[in-house]
Amino acid sequence: MNAYTTMQQMLEMADDVRRAFGEGDPGGLYPPVDIRATEAEVVLVAELPGASRDDLVIEVEGRHLTLRGEKPGPAEAADATPVHRERRYGKFERTFELNFEVNREAIAADFRDGVLTVRLPKMEAARPRRIEVTGG
Template sequence: MKLTKKRNGPNTIDTLRREMDHFFDDLVPFSWSREQNEKALGTWAPSADITENEKRYEIMMDIPGMDKNDIKVNIQDDRVTITGERKTEEKEENDDFIRQERYYGSFFRSFKLPEKVKDDDIKATFKDGVLKVVIPKAEVIKPKSIKVS
């Protein structure tokens, strides 16, 4: 009878691969996405900064080289979804790429909101390649204490 060693959890190679993926994602301004219905690795997703204070959430995304008409911001079921497409530039047929690092194509980012927001007051602005989405929080109804007599 042959005995084999049973492993619980991921093996060393899988762990190393994930760590390397995280390392390289931190080095580039846009992270590669392996999600979104198993699309190819060629999709890109701009990084986002999300801040919160007592009145609102703010999402800031650097999306240089895009037109504001190519960006869509939607809210549904306590989820903000930002999609867009960066189109490739037309090059002369004689030009060959030596290296191409800029990303083109569609992107998709979705964020779940932890509490209710004022859907009608959400504002999105795009200036100098930066998308800013301001999401006001809804007023929280505080529980009322009733004195028992």
């Protein structure tokens, strides 16, 4: 036991404590997403590190957006022994309800650096309209 081991143990303990309280862990919600809407579009950003574009399926049905796919497990050599596992692998599916119609023809999706960005333009009728108030 020396000062270095003590520090290492504290760093690891701090990690364990935060994991125990669920920080940094999306729990049942996988993959974690951000969803932002502007007047013209809805942008969904999902984190799927280690997935490949071919593993991802995006479906829009009515006002529901479904994101599904499978994140392949690590391709491990025969002599590999897992010592510690926190990363999540396997099938996932999440459905989101949108509170407006989107233009399905114009949906664009981009996947890079493990981040999926889906842009869903709102239908013209769903965009806010500003009405001039006139008076006399």
